[in-house]
Amino acid sequence: EKEVKYGQITELPRQDDAMKKWRSNRFGQFIHWGLYAIPGGVWKGKTYEYAAEFLKSSAGISTATWDSLQYQFNPIKFNAMAWAKMAKAMGVKYATITTKHHEGFCLWPSEYTDFDIENTPYGKDLLGEFIEAYNAEGIDVSLYYSVLDWHHPDWRYKLNSEEDKEAFERLKIFTKNQLLELLDRYPTVKGLWFDGTWDQCWKDNGQFSYELEKKLKEKHPGLVVNSRMRADEYGSRHFDSNGVLMGDYESGYERRLPNPWDIEVTKNDWECCMTIPENQWGYHKDWTLTHIKTANELIEMLVQCTSQNGNFLLNFGPTGEGDFREEEVKLAKEIGDWMDDNSSAIYNCGYAGLKKQGWGYFTQNNDSETTINMVVFNKPINGKYRVKLNKGSVIKKAYLLSKPDKALDLEEISNGEYFIEAKKVKTKDPFVIIIELENKDSKKFHQKALT
């Protein structure tokens, strides 16, 4: 054990109301929006396949040229209420939006820079409009903020000289000022999602990230921050040098999920952020470049996250004009239609403490010890679902969520192990079987045989 002075601040897992709401939300919408949405991955007629929000570097564009995109940013189709209604219909309970990505352009009128929405043809407080509209639909909003800032003259990847150190001290003050400004301007936000914290400059400033987390949480009680915000004084990130998670939840699952049978991951709160194409966060004009995930693939990821105590943050990349491409609108509708019928297996649900089985995923309703959801993605050819529960568990009844008054036939195989028969399931979509257990003290509880 190393002596770590600048590691974890808050005892985890947090059990305060703000974190309980974060946990019960489960499904969120990520929004990546900035100047990069204007070129959309194409520069001087050439399409760049790498992530569109990195076009500045993939196309080797100078900062001066890139930053002049600011004077073209005029999303005339932006309608925050329409966005919020689409998000609501999709079934998300929270949304995380880029306030400033690596390019350094700010979607809010910041007093600390002119490289912001105020100095664009649009001019208005776009971020404020977004937050107000999403909150009005009952959707919590958290703010993505990139510490890495390609525009800011004081950004340094590494601190090799006294000049670097002095510059980065100014960058740290700028960063703190902008974050305090965001919390001042937008008091209803629930969280901060830090990115761009992998460089040596940040690893050398673990104490600063520790003090910054403390200051932000003092100012904004209940604030939820991701582990990516933090380094400890030895430069260890996400987890401190003794393996203790920093921030409030683990945020290393980016475009990847844990193994579905991994139960280690269930010990902490965590969130997976996911793109619809293979690797595009900002709007890219050409979606033929890679596989585009289907609704069922994305629903399965959401269910898997829930089954392992994680949240799923699905990314959308609005166009430079402020609307969504038709593929995203269609996916939002398809996912929303599924959530309309099945969200009771997602919201306020988590790890059921059971081993994953071949037909799909178990989720447990946090408010009920005796209700277990089986979200089915793979129908067994004989229509019988093998479920291995904890020893001594007794199924009182099992039924399709879509047909709650038709009990399914059960066959007990052994202590806590059953076949549930569901032969006539017509739907082609993932579906839910509900298991209701006898509670522990019911007289039917099988006493373990004394042998």
Ligand SMILES: COc1ccc([C@@H]2N[C@@H](C)[C@@H](O)[C@H]2O)cc1
């Ligand atoms: C390979 O290095 C990176 C660096 C930054 C990212 C950013 N994190 C995601 C959440 C997006 O914001 C992406 O641009 C992705 C890969």
